[in-house]
Amino acid sequence: MAPQLRTLEAREWDTWYRTLERAFGGPPTPPEARGLWQSLTEHDRSVGAWDGDECVGTSGAFSLRLSVPGAALVDTAGVTRVSVAATHRRRGLMTTMMRRQLDDVRQRGEPLAALVASEPDIYGRFGYGMATQQLSTTIDTARVRLEVPAGTGTDGVRLRYADPVAALTACEAVYAGQVTGRPGMPARPRGWERLAVLAPQGGGDGGSPLQCVVAERDGATVGYARFHNTPQWDVSGARGMIVLRDLEAGDPGGYAALWRFLFEIDLTSTLVAQNRPVDDAWQHLVSDVRRCERQLRDGLFVRLVDVGAALEARAYRTPVEVVFEVEDAFCPWNEGRWQLVGDAHGASCTRTRAPADVTLPVRTLACAYLGGVSLTALARAGLAGELKGGTLARASSAFGNEAAPWLPHSF
Template sequence: MTTDVRVLRQDEWERWYARLEVAFGGVAEPPQERRLWDDLTELDRSVGVWDGADCVGTAGAFSFRVSVPGGAFVDAAGVTMVSVAATHRRRGILTSMMRRQLDDVRDWGEPLAVLTASEPAIYGRFGYGIGTRQAYVSIDSSRVRIDAPAGTDDVRLRFVDAAEAAERCEAVYLRTIGTRPGMLARSPGWERLPLLDEPEERNGASPLQCVVAERGGETVGFTRFHNKPESEWAVPHGRIQARDVTALDPAAYAALWRFLCDIDLTSTVEARNRPVDDPLLSMVSDIRRCGVRVRDSMHVRLVDVGTALEARTYLTPVDVVFEVEDAFCPWNEGRWRLSGDATGASCKRTEEPADLTLSVRELGAAYLGDVSLAELAGAGRVREVRQGALAEAALAFGSPVKPWLQHGF
């Protein structure tokens, strides 16, 4: 089979995106959502694989900056829209796109590539590790109360039109993006994503509702949600589906969650993407009545090991030599000496003996401070050569708060 891998042209986008839709089930997306992705697609950072006139593979990369431990933002390729036609599986198409893409990311000077995976088993062979996780929370709001901190009653809540409040909500969002590792600084246009509200995707729930939290005339938080009425034998037990809950301080945050849990004719509040250490879990009166499930979220790939490790800071002083395996991006192979602390870091090639051996996949998993290097060592994926090096590095790579990706891409 002869295929052509090339940068996407604007006149090819419709066929390219239609191939992606077929790969993910064949159900066409609503027009508003399709227009958004058309506008956000960066053609010069997207590739298609063509078998004659047929598109048989797709892959793109958004231009992001990702927050890392220490508060810096690092340039990253947000890998997206990856698919291979079912008729062309197991022919090396995915590998060829990953090869082309990571070479491009290196040429662009971006030390990280990140993605969210339809299936988490796919991308480990290309050097991606699970760098952030997300929690699904289902609160039995008929039995659970929010233990609100002082000042919560001073917060004013108001229903507003979601579109009319978009600018105020985005301003709050922008003030929170550096508060955790793994958060995205985005280019203009992305503020449209949380406003998508196609009727065919509500599954019986209400149109998008929005409530803002105010104090002293300033917007200090917001929530966007759907209300899905349900009842059994005339007994209402509706379901609140919280899409966003964002606030600038604990009192505003508690006020929003208390509101969601107190809405009449409902008995469940669901949130599908929350940090795994969400303060909400310490506000609820009965954690056993809050179903919490954890899954993978953002997968992280160090494209330039030295630059990436120098871009973040470290919770405790660290001075270790890593022996890095990276068959897919061989420019990362070899020994790297990392020296750093809370003020900065240096990571250079060295001929010194290794203290720890691991693959680039493990570095991606530990990079944002979610998974511990000690946990990975317990799974046999990190090997300690110098006694004490594992504990030193595991502590240093930690983060006071868990990383979190606020939304998919």
């Protein structure tokens, strides 16, 4: 018999979570982190696949609000905890769970679903497209300087060490102030701020416990950085490494002061940042960008569950009027022609019988949705077709956004 899907009950959580841990491998989740994830689990949005008494598959979702272009926060299913036991692969179980989940998301009236993919190849067939990227860097701070321009406002900034837990409220207020300015950032529900202080001690490499430095102006917290300091020595002396976990600041002065601090910590010569926006401003402040080893990788994958509602929920950088012919075999309610009319103040997107200007699969719309991937680039890859000259370029310009979209953490 095929495994049976059912909504997770609280008493089943440990078994369900052990199934997930086994599928992903590695050591068990530390008790504090495990307890926090258990408290954040939305049981009515979590599903287990059961083969008799054995849990052989898991999936879940968080009720999130995701920032989109135009500073709106859109109800989004944060897809998470998806796994299939190695004993039950190639039986369609993943497809069955995705079918059930997207039907549920639609019923809840959430225009979007989003996830961080363990294997990107899996989710494209369900209509998810890569909508954000993340920048990682390893900087040789012994040879690279951070040069802060005059007038940036660092003179009025005071930096001080703070207990990471005690400073959570002030730091979370800084984070919340940044959300609507950058698409892809989730407005964190209560309790989620605690995840930031559960980072492994020293990043799992013999470093310090998590450290926190806050930037203050006139007594108010305007920024923070959380990091580990890993001491290293060789015959030439100290060669310590700073591993940055997260940094947010509400103004250029606080931002520059925090980055300068990280560059100048005594006994260190390497700064590692593993998830930053692709347009992060430090890249324009360094003396030698070539000695800042930079690497891009995929970030957030987005799925338009309701094409009309999703396209209406965001604003557009330039005025746009276009008819999309959308292909969506997995969520057929999205198929057909949609007329989008929008600008910087809002949009409408309705069914139409008018001739299509652009044809594309829903995955292409998902890639472009947050403004980080251009429709013209996707068309050059063969992922969109223009039927009326000039409409694709105008739509591509409208979908763009001033700030690159970015997901600061997984979920």
